Amino acid sequence: MPESTEVATGRPRAASSDRPLLDVVGVSAWYGEARVLTDVSLDVAPGEVVTLVGRNGAGKTTLLRSVMGLHKQAQGSITFDGLEVTKRSADARARLGMGWVPDDRGIYATLSVEENLLLPPVVHDAAWPIERVYEHFPVLHERRDFPGTKLSGGEQQMLAMARVLRMGARLLLLDEPSEGLAPVIVQRIGEIIREIKGQGVGVLLVEQNVKFASTVADRHYLLAQGRVVEHLDNEEFQARESELLTYLGM
Ligand SMILES: Nc1ncnc2c1ncn2[C@@H]1O[C@H](COP(=O)(O)OP(=O)(O)OP(=O)(O)O)[C@@H](O)[C@H]1O
Numbered sequence: 001m002p003e004s005t006e007v008a009t010g011r012p013r014a015a016s017s018d019r020p021l022l023d024v025v026g027v028s029a030w031y032g033e034a035r036v037l038t039d040v041s042l043d044v045a046p047g048e049v050v051t052l053v054g055r056n057g058a059g060k061t062t063l064l065r066s067v068m069g070l071h072k073q074a075q076g077s078i079t080f081d082g083l084e085v086t087k088r089s090a091d092a093r094a095r096l097g098m099g100w101v102p103d104d105r106g107i108y109a110t111l112s113v114e115e116n117l118l119l120p121p122v123v124h125d126a127a128w129p130i131e132r133v134y135e136h137f138p139v140l141h142e143r144r145d146f147p148g149t150k151l152s153g154g155e156q157q158m159l160a161m162a163r164v165l166r167m168g169a170r171l172l173l174l175d176e177p178s179e180g181l182a183p184v185i186v187q188r189i190g191e192i193i194r195e196i197k198g199q200g201v202g203v204l205l206v207e208q209n210v211k212f213a214s215t216v217a218d219r220h221y222l223l224a225q226g227r228v229v230e231h232l233d234n235e236e237f238q239a240r241e242s243e244l245l246t247y248l249g250m
Pocket residue numbers: 031036054055056057058059060061062063
């Protein structure tokens with residue numbers, strides 16, 4: 001587990017990361033006149049799982065969308081694998097290996113599982129061959145001829161994650177992957193996230209489920225009113241679990 005250290009800027013980051021896969025510096029964002037993110041900085045190393053935790057409305061989804069280039073009213077600097085991407089479109093970021101998994105999972109209902117997997121283009125040479133996808137997501141192999149509509153919520157979540165890995169994502173941006181899923185399925189999603197991490201893929205996930213977050217993540221950023229108010233390694237996060245649950249109103 002990486003330990004937090006202070007760098008020259010005073011910004012905490014993972015001790016293990018020589019060069020972060022994702023480096024977010026001083027990001028602010030607005031909806032019209034309303035400022036919802038203020039000077040947010042964070043980083044994710046390859047093979048590291050980092051969560052954004054916070055109350056409803058804290059700005060987690062907006063931050064994830066800003067990182068992906070989907071929220072336009074934002075400023076600050078976003079670097080992916082050493083390349084400044086701040087001015088690049090979401091499509092261009094996807095081609096570099098940033099994988100967006102929205103909370104509605106974005107599955108094409110009328111297409112089969114396999115068609116959902118194969119339809120998006122391979123955008124990076126880190127792309128997982130379909131065989132590797134099926135090895136890590138056996139349920140998708142079993143259901144490969146099923147239409148999207150026939151999948152459970154958990155299967156849809158797995159398909160959405162598998163699809164971006166097949167495209168070549170080296171960083172997954174996951175918006176509440178555990179939302180609305182039964183505990184046993186959440187557990188399976190957690191296992192898959194750990195497998196993905198083992199493949200060197202970085203993961204930044206928005207998560208309200210503190211227990212789940214503590215089983216998958218290396219580090220956590222606590223967001224309140226659009227600012228990072230705490231940066232915790234997982235050990236500290238687990239030690240303060242009940243306090244965090246109270247704070248988050250759970
Ligand atoms: N389309 C929008 N137009 C105006 N304000 C918005 C819009 N979407 C979100 N907001 C506001 O921006 C703030 C941050 O919202 P955001 O969805 O990023 O928070 P969140 O932490 O992801 O919360 P939740 O878990 O409820 O989605 C909130 O005050 C929200 O009301």
